[in-house]
Amino acid sequence: MSNLKVDLKSSNVDMQNILEYKEQVKEIDTKLRTNSNDQSDFRGWIELPTNYDKEEFSRIKEAAKKIQSDSEVFVSIGIGGSYLGARAVIDSLTSTFYNYKKQSTPQMLYAGNNISPVYLNELIDLIGDRDFSINVISKSGTTTEPAIAFRVFREILENKYGVEEARKRIYVTTDKAKGALKQLSIEEGYETFVVPDNIGGRYSVLTAVGLLPIAVAGINIDALMQGAKEAQDKYQDSDLKYNECYQYAVARNILHKDQKDIEILVNYEPKLHYFTEWWKQLYGESEGKMGRGIFPAGVDFTTDLHSMGQYIQEGKRHLFETVINIEESASDILMKEEEDNLDGLNYLSGKTMDYVNKKAMEGTIEAHVKGRVPNIVINIDKLDEKTVGHLIYFFELACAVSGNILGVNPFNQPGVEEYKKNMFRLLEKPGY
Numbered sequence: 001m002s003n004l005k006v007d008l009k010s011s012n013v014d015m016q017n018i019l020e021y022k023e024q025v026k027e028i029d030t031k032l033r034t035n036s037n038d039q040s041d042f043r044g045w046i047e048l049p050t051n052y053d054k055e056e057f058s059r060i061k062e063a064a065k066k067i068q069s070d071s072e073v074f075v076s077i078g079i080g081g082s083y084l085g086a087r088a089v090i091d092s093l094t095s096t097f098y099n100y101k102k103q104s105t106p107q108m109l110y111a112g113n114n115i116s117p118v119y120l121n122e123l124i125d126l127i128g129d130r131d132f133s134i135n136v137i138s139k140s141g142t143t144t145e146p147a148i149a150f151r152v153f154r155e156i157l158e159n160k161y162g163v164e165e166a167r168k169r170i171y172v173t174t175d176k177a178k179g180a181l182k183q184l185s186i187e188e189g190y191e192t193f194v195v196p197d198n199i200g201g202r203y204s205v206l207t208a209v210g211l212l213p214i215a216v217a218g219i220n221i222d223a224l225m226q227g228a229k230e231a232q233d234k235y236q237d238s239d240l241k242y243n244e245c246y247q248y249a250v251a252r253n254i255l256h257k258d259q260k261d262i263e264i265l266v267n268y269e270p271k272l273h274y275f276t277e278w279w280k281q282l283y284g285e286s287e288g289k290m291g292r293g294i295f296p297a298g299v300d301f302t303t304d305l306h307s308m309g310q311y312i313q314e315g316k317r318h319l320f321e322t323v324i325n326i327e328e329s330a331s332d333i334l335m336k337e338e339e340d341n342l343d344g345l346n347y348l349s350g351k352t353m354d355y356v357n358k359k360a361m362e363g364t365i366e367a368h369v370k371g372r373v374p375n376i377v378i379n380i381d382k383l384d385e386k387t388v389g390h391l392i393y394f395f396e397l398a399c400a401v402s403g404n405i406l407g408v409n410p411f412n413q414p415g416v417e418e419y420k421k422n423m424f425r426l427l428e429k430p431g432y
């Protein structure tokens with residue numbers, strides 16, 4: 001069983017404030033859940049942990065097994081919602097040094113998330129002569145960054161293995177019917193997986209978009225979905241008083257009304273770095289529109305206490321923090337007594353490193369709250385598949401509710417097109 005508790009005691013927001021939003025949240029809950037499987041909007045993720053394509057789920061597991069057996073390296077090609085979710089889960093649930101270790105599952109590499117030729121050349125160099133497969137992921141099938149990387153990797157695969165064998169090493173995740181990638185997959189006979197119509201990129205990690213790379217890395221995707229299902233069940237209650245997910249959504253809006261324009265997601269576990277990147281996209285793209293939105297930022301503590309700590313403690317008071325606290329560390333180190341105590345650390349002897357990390361967290365929360373930075377704390381038992389599935393669902397649902405409180409549509413991203421139009425015009429793409 002996964003568990004998650006929201007602690008608002010350092011947030012400066014009390015339950016009475018929160019409950020003033022009771023009726024508004026009830027209305028939003030009804031709006032979100034009514035016909036949530038309607039294909040014409042983007043709420044398919046709400047029912048996803050129970051209502052997913054079981055046949056495709058089995059095919060994902062089969063494909064992952066094949067890739068594990070014939071590839072030393074796996075390259076996931078995608079950007080934004082077609083990249084960050086998989087990386088967030090993989091980094092959270094595998095060794096920090098996964099890619100440096102020899103193991104039974106492939107090395108996980110990522111391409112198509114930038115347009116740097118240096119990055120791509122160095123990646124190709126790193127793969128060297130090793131056997132590899134690729135998964136190109138793009139809902140639209142037309143995004144420039146992954147399209148360029150895919151073109152390059154397709155050629156490398158075809159030169160290395162021949163056209164026929166290359167086809168067996170290319171996995172495509174895209175729209176079920178439209179887009180250039182779908183067309184190409186039909187013509188070439190690539191194995192394809194579907195990004196459901198009613199799920200937008202940043203809400204798609206628990207579809208094939210995230211699940212294939214996650215399964216290739218050896219992560220138990222059944223347990224991941226089960227954690228999300230536990231969250232789906234837990235946050236069914238439309239009554240704000242009993243729904244901690246909705247309380248988080250409301251609390252951040254109350255803080256925002258009090259001039260707190262930036263939310264910093266804080267972790268004390270480096271594995272969560274990419275989880276924060278996923279969260280930043282989720283909230284940034286969902287809420288930042290119509291001149292509104294809380295700017296989502298992230299820090300890895302205690303590392304960033306030595307770089308960003310000064311600003312958070314004493315800079316402009318427009319910040320609040322949301323801290324993810326993992327209660328049970330997956331492993332620990334006991335501090336021993338040393339006879340000469342030259343480093344002066346004997347006061348820690350008999351204590352564990354996780355204990356020190358927790359005290360750093362408690363001390364930091366106390367300091368930041370004193371410096372007028374409210375802190376919301378999200379406590380999770382441990383970092384495992386179920387809890388990560390639960391956290392994903394928690395943040396997705398909270399984001400949808402929060403965006404509605406802000407008065408924006410949390411499922412579109414009209415602003416993302418602006419730079420593309422200019423880039424295409426400058427590149428003299430036909431039609432621009």
Ligand code: PA5
Pocket residue numbers: 079080081082137138139140141142143146200201202203285413
């Ligand atoms: O959340 C979103 O919709 C975006 O971030 C997309 O995921 C991103 O732009 C990539 O798009 P696509 O999957 O169509 O290549």
